[in-house]
Amino acid sequence: MPKRADIHKILIIGSGPIVIGQACEFDYSGTQACKALREEGFEVVLVNSNPATIMTDPDTADVTYIEPITPEILAKIIEKERPDALLPTLGGQTGLNCAIQLHDSGVLKKFGVEMIGAKEDAIKKAEDRKLFKEAMLKIGLDLPKSGLAYNMEQAKEIAKEIGFPLVIRPSFTLGGTGGGTASDWQEFEQITQRGLSYSMISEVLIEESLIGWKEYELEVMRDLKDNVVIICSIENFDPMGIHTGDSITVAPAQTLTDAEYQKMRDSAIKVIREIGVETGGSNIQFAVHPETGRQIIIEMNPRVSRSSALASKATGFPIAKIAAKLAVGYTLDEIPNDITKETPASFEPSIDYCVVKIPRWAFEKFPKADQALSIQMKSVGETMAIGRTFKEALQKGIRSLEIGRFGLGADPKDEYEARSKSPDFKTEISKKLSTPNQDRLFYIRYALKEGFTVEQIFALTKIDRWFIQNIKEIVELEDEIKGSAMCPELMLKAKQFGFSDKQIGHLQGSSEAEIRGPRINGGISAVYKLVDTCAAEFEAYTPYFYSTYEREDEVRLSGRKKIMILGGGPNRIGQGIEFDYCCVHASFALKEIGYETIMVNSNPETVSTDYDTSDKLYFEPLTIEDVLNIADKEKPDGVIVQFGGQTPLNLAVALKKAGLRIIGTTPEAIDIAEDREKFKVLVEKLKLRQPVNGTAFTVEAAKEAANRIGYPVMVRPSYVLGGRAMEIVYDDESLEYYMTHAVKASPEFPVLIDKFLDDAIEVDVDMIGDGETFVIGGMMEHIEEAGVHSGDAAMVLPPHTLTKKIMDEIRQATYALAKELDVVGLMNVQYAVKDGKVYILEVNPRASRTIPFVSKAIGVPLAKLAAKVMSGEKLKGLGFTKEIIPPQISVKESVFPFVKFPGIDIILGPEMRSTGEVMGIDVDFGRAFAKSQMAANSALPMGGKVFISVQDSHKEKIGPIAKRLRDLGFEMIATKGTAAELRKKGVESEEIHRISEGSPNIIDLMKNGDIKFIINTPSGKKPRQDEVKIRSLAVALGIPCVTTIPGADAAVKGIDAMQKYGPEVRPLKEWHKALQDKLRQ
Amino acid sequence: MKAHLVLEDGTHFAGEQFGAEAEAFGELVFNTSMTGYQEILTDPSYKGQVVTMTYPLIGNYGVNDEDVESSKPWAEGFVVKELSSIASNHRSRGTLDGYMKKYGIVGIQGIDTRAVTRILRTKGAMKCVISSGDSDVKALLEKVKASPGLIGRDLVKEVACARPFDWPSQPGQKPEFTVAAVDCGMKLNILRNLNRIGCRVRVFPAAATASDIMAVKPDGLFLSNGPGDPEAVPYHIKAVRELRDKLPIFGICLGHQILGLAFGGKTYKLKFGHHGGNHPVMDLRTRKVDITSQNHGFAVDIDSIPDKQMELTHVNLYDKTVEGMGHRELPVFSVQYHPEACPGPHDAEYLFDKFAGMMRENKHA
């Protein structure tokens, strides 16, 4: 069937900010879809609130809205744009839910918008647990015993009938939010309560527990002619009971016979037909009993998903792109397979390698969170590795994780020797094996080394014996390497088992370099093979490579000038999609000016690892060894390390030593910025100002320094990222605690102590330079005071309270630093302004997290320009020589994963904890801020009751805020002290009991839905239990809660603006045009 | 133990032996199925061939008693990247290694099977040897060159049954049809499928004559898959030619080629054949695409069949080769691929039902 001629304009909804369960995979899929549809001549209207996406680049879609993804806003956009169709299946759960709401509210009908890809009834049939169950029974598929409950009574009835253990799962939530497993009544009630409140329709499914069964996923595609193909099968290493997003997964399935696989395939085809997903990709999950083979269907996602991104990268089959084409009427056989060119997309990829995906968690940021892995996803990112064997892929995957490991143990971080001395080691191992956790993989190794059998480990973990056996073989080879001289056979085998030179060196008592040199001289080097969708049956044209140690190398070298771009590896807190965005831009920019671009990355969710993005893609870990291997082959003319965040930056010096040309700011300059002592010298030389600081190796020295500097001080270990283990310390006692508990200071790793600038305004500056010309890209004023990590703070561009004098001082300081560091490329500086004085907090001579936001705010692709500059072009030639100060206001707000970690405190601090960001653009601060809150899923209330409780030092400032809230029509509820203070300021408030004083207290009111807004600043350094309870309940119930005075002030401005004007939508192009107009004046 | 794989073009791969210790010759082909090695090994059509699996991890789920397509493995040898040292599946009854030892089949592992595949893809299927132990590679190459190829060689007689036998319908089922099936190396799942559509089957050896077959008064004739060159079984072609307008006929794979020859057409050898479970085949009448199980090295040249008697019904979307044909008047049709799957997708199972329909119509006509 040819493409449809009756639709012209298509609306695509993105997935919004990066959150746990919904990461950059939807930027990848959405971007692919936009490209695919525009290629076919359709006009694409795109909505996404996340500026750090390629899809929101001005040239990805025809019309781009960086606006909140809410039904209200979408309705306005639809009214304005009048699209013919809405493609709801590419924006994750957010996009899908929003589309359903637009349908239910009649908006789609009113404006004649057709849902393509999946219709509302198909979506509902798949998403609504009850309808899904009925559909599955109808086609004869086996399901777990289950019942639906809408309240606690019903839930208990069902639980009695099925019996414990049970799984409780709310309908219509993302990544299993609010779900859990229960083996007794207490657990059951707790989880059910939570589940009911999280579900969009207050519905939970109570289900027979299948914990320990094998878990599988199939990625399925269907076209309008009812052709169905399976793109990829995925076997979960971790069995049922651990969310697939938290499981190590392997493609293709490893332990199913063909008969069993075909049975699953048949079921999947039946499912997609019965559910009625018309076109595009779906993800279907199955459980298989390990001893009987009984197959059970778990769920279907009627849209592209995290797993489909993985499947696309694992096979080379671009699911989202094809899904988009199918949605507009093409059939699979009409679409060519890009990779082979000659064959069509109506086939099932055959792969001739093994793919391993490993999740990346961020528990170090949430030490109080429950770290056990369960049916609710907790990981923040993932890495994928390709090898010719599972063993090879697994070890590559581990060293891609960016957790300082170089494979499955046997590396400098290996703790086996030390731990095995503990008498309880075996007990500990058993415990760690039976309760799933992020270190389980390493405990399997410990177990094997301690003599546990495959069977014993299987009994404890229910991980398939095949996987454990393979790990056992790795461990056995480790022992062999340790005990022998490295003959060529052993070396080859070690490399084929995925051992890194670092590990081999560790086992052999030599350095990485001492292994690498002789190995290569001995003729054992990595070869690269193609990911080609067809197991070499046809010639492949897209250069998408992975390394292995075998006979044949398939790399085809070109004679062109080439630049290698190092990506950022797995998403984690502090290093997310923003860096991938920059890498992608670098690639696009350098392609534009004639370079061959070579991308190296290991993150399957990203646009950078789309085989279409760069001229060549190497899906590899970002370690020195792996990068040098590629460099040996490709001999690039330059390497870019400043775009992928800290990961590639950490390799800079070693790469340079190995003879590679690092383009842009030199590794030496980077080092000056990162080395505290060198930086201090620089600051003094430039006569700039830093907070008073000191360095301490011992507790005593620390106390001495802190007293000299004066409390409060900011303490942190040297060399950390994203504010890891940073704390504000107020007295000797807490300093001592910090020095002995939080970090263990040592001669090697001193603790850094800075004067903490309280009540200071923090400012972020992004700058671009070419060595001659330096231009500020954007200056952002933080809304929260300094002390809240810049990655967590909301920011406004241009600054809205700073004086011109201060801003000019900041500009001068930035230019001085840039000149001195001879910046070629990007640089980010953080300042704090206190009492009219400007202090430098830190300089990052690289792309920062805010580059995409700034680029979109000023309408200039900074990362692209930077890449060009790094390759030798000049800003003058590129036409960017003057700072742009936009007439409109852009606000960046951060999004936090607190809802996934029930009970933890949400107070912001110097340790970054946000996973993503959104952008609000509007003509004034109030409206822009209000939009950013709406986009961040905590829309400001327009009226109702506000609960106010602030610390003593804030009581002065809360008065005016409360007054304005009252004038805006809110009613105040406050705790005693705050109430008294408000009364003094002439604001009446309803006084309420402390929690400890009994009911009715604030908790009751919140649960009743009486509270619409909370202003609660922490009462002291150590928050009281009461407060934590209130704040974490606010998160669970979705009540907007601000924890800082500036935040509250901004909220009031936002509410005021929204009450006056209401939200309005405007495409990015119009904002940019306004900018251009202003520039021309 | 070491082992060597030597190709006719002189390429040599060293690897590790598994299965039986032996020296085995055959045409080297690659199969792109990611599952189903036991079905592949036991498919009689692989007689005369050494199979390379493109999927690198083989043996993971062991072997069992059910997933067999005949009484024993027939492939001459097996080339893999990594043999699993354990068998992990609830149905497993042993390891692949043990199974191949038992049936005397040599395997070689540790091979860059992707490199092998790329050689075959560019140069075409070629003869090879797998030899266990420390062999002289030069001497092996000479032996490979001297070994027989597939063209003109009757491998069917080595795999077909020696005398006719009955494959009764399933217990409790009243058979609707009697089908005569000529066994050229028939896969068991064909018989299972014939049962499914209500047939009792009389299985004949490939050498059966037309009158042997007509003697059981069948409602339909089934022509099976089998190894090697279809032109090498003239006796079977002759029988089919005599029966071609007497009965509803359904042919699969070799059976499809035999039908082409029986109607006066020609067959030819493909460069490296089709072996796998992912080929898209379009039914030209419905324009729908099935994902098919494939295993053949020869193909029918449909234009060579006189008087355009056969209509092209199915085409391979990879290389546009003939995947199915149907007679314009007679109830005769065939497919090149494997609707019986095993291994592979079940998309085309409906063809057996179509055969049943034909027999039903013919019976009542």
Ligand SMILES: Nc1ncnc2c1ncn2[C@@H]1O[C@H](COP(=O)(O)OP(=O)(O)O)[C@@H](O)[C@H]1O
């Ligand atoms: N009945 C069950 N018993 C045990 N574990 C289950 C059960 N149902 C689901 N799970 C586990 O929970 C995870 C999440 O469930 P799923 O239905 O896939 O929801 P989501 O929408 O979050 O992906 C699954 O990956 C699986 O490991």
Ligand SMILES: Nc1ncnc2c1ncn2[C@@H]1O[C@H](COP(=O)(O)OP(=O)(O)O)[C@@H](O)[C@H]1O
């Ligand atoms: N001396 C200080 N006074 C007040 N706040 C500070 C000070 N130093 C750092 N901070 C806060 O801590 C955050 C993180 O510190 P920073 O040095 O930027 O570390 P990172 O490398 O993690 O970005 C900053 O964004 C700022 O809010």
Ligand SMILES: [Mg+2]
């Ligand atoms: Mg799921």
Ligand SMILES: [Mg+2]
């Ligand atoms: Mg910082």
